[in-house]
Amino acid sequence: MNKNLVFIIGLFILPLPGMGVDAYAPSLPAVTAYFHTTSFLTQLSIPFYTAGYAISMLFSGTIVDIYGTKKLTIASLIIFALLAILIVFVPNIHMLIVLRVAQGLSVGFFAVSVRVATMSLYAHDKxxxxxxxxxxxxxxxMGPILAPAIGGYLGHHFGWKSSFLLMAGYALTLAIVTAIFTKETIKKRKTVNxxxxxxxxxxxxxDKFFLLGVATMGTLYAVAVSFNTVGSYIIQNTLHLSQISFGYCALVxxxxxxxxxxxxxxxKSYSFEEKAIGAAVAIVIISAVMFGITRFVINIWVLMGTTVLLNIFAGVLYSGLYCLTIARFSHIPGNSSGLMSSGILFVCAIITTTMSKVVSHNGVLPFLDADMLLNIAGVIIAAVLFYLQAKTLQRKYFARG
Structure with missing residues (x-):
């Protein structure tokens, strides 16, 4: 078996979960108009997809250990594709939401299978x-980065259904490639204990550190997802820009x-704790400065400037917390990784649903304020988590002086 080929195929599968959100997000206003429904119901199709993904992450690792990676990868990719095709023919928004939950459930299996396959292939060399x-x-x-621009272009020129046809074609192609060019990577199957x-x-x-880490990461991730839900309406309906323009904004x-x-x-010269604390301080400063500026000037450039700066430091904080949190249970990586991913997605789904309900879809300023408040909330949770570490770092800096 060619390990590198299996790994490369896995790399093409990994963007698909993000594609399920981001290729579709630019078309949310179009879906609302198509079904003559409310924007809130339409937006639920994203957090409900995320919730389905979160649920499957709780048990997909155990099932993969029992039945292996190849069959489950192929089966879940085919199911994901078939559900995407069915969505094209749904008669109402409620059926679309139900199928989106099912689609999210299928995602957890191929997302976990790819990671397990890689760990099995390269376990001999840490x-x-x-x-x-x-x-x-x-x-x-790459899913969250590239998919919005592609989805925005397709939605603008071919309608909202084109994004689901893209998902279906991509998933079916990967299922065929996986069936032809890969073999089972787990040689010894496990039994359920x-x-x-x-x-x-x-x-x-x-573990309180683990729970606070998950809560922080889920809050920060929700900021990004909320831009794809609420932000899609604001950029297209309030600022009167196209789906393509929104796709480029999400790409940036x-x-x-x-x-x-x-x-x-x-x-490399600073610890994860130091970098995370520095990013948290930067988020607070940026939020305070931009809160003042947006009282006087508010347009697409201010919106994008604020969110870009916040996203950079949120990425720093998220990345550091991810490494610190998962490392606490390196002796049980499967269960800890599954619980952490599931927890992040659940927190994200809850916050995104709340944002969709309470934040005005007609005002740039309320959205930006909510965005900054979410970032601050993430920092507050992280501050509790890093309290003892901050005291240690403070003593170290005084010692240097």
Whole structure:
């Protein structure tokens, strides 16, 4: 079996979960008009997809361990594609939301299978595995970065259904390629040990650092997703820009988030704690300055300038917290990774739903204020998490002086 070929195929699969949100987001106002429904109901199709994804992350790892990676990857990709095709023919928004939940459930299986396959292939070389995981994180981020621009173009020229046809074609192609060019990567299947799983979950969920880390990351991630839900209406309906323009705006924000993550990895002279605390302070300063500026000037440039700066430092903070949180349970990576991913997605789904309900879809300023408040909320949770670390760092700096 060609390990590198299997890994490369996995890299093309990883952007698909993000594509399920971001290729579709530019078309939200068009979907609202098509079904003659409310913007709130239409927006629910994104957090409900995220919730389905979160639910499947809770148990997909265990099922993959039992049945292997290849069959589950192929099956879940086909199901994802078929659901995307069915969405094209739904008669109302309620049916669309139901199918989006099901689509989210299917995502967890191929998302986990790809990661498990990589861990199985490169488990013998820890340094090589770390390198592959970093590449996978970049590949995963390509979904939120590229999909909005592609989805905006398709939606503008071919209608909202084209984004789901894109998802279907992409997923089916990957299913065929996986079936032809890959083999099973798990040689020894596991059996279910419910007592072991229960003990692992009890240990993980009893860790306050882990829970606060998940809450912070979920809040920060919700800021990005909320731009794709509420922001889609504001940019198109209030600022009267096209789906293509919104897609480019989301593309820039995705690049800003990725840039923050890369900065966090590139700076080696400071610890994760120091970089995360520095990013949190920057978020507070940017929010305070931009809060004052937006009382006098508010337009697309101020909107994008504020969100780009916040996304860069949110990316730094998120990346640092991800490494710190997952490292606490490196002896049980499967369960801790599943719980962490699921928790982040659940927090994101709850906040995104709330934002869709309470934030005006007609005003740039209310949206920006809510965006800044969410970032501040993430910083406050992180401040509780880093309280002891901050005291340690303070003593270290005084010692240097």
């Amino acid at each position: 340094e090589l595995l770390k390198s592959k995981v970093n590449i996978m994180q970049i590949a995963w981020s 419910f007592i072991e799983i229960k003990n692992s979950y009890t240990t993980i969920l009893g 924000l995705g690049i800003a988030w990725l840039f923050g993550s890369l900065v966090n990895k590139a700076i």
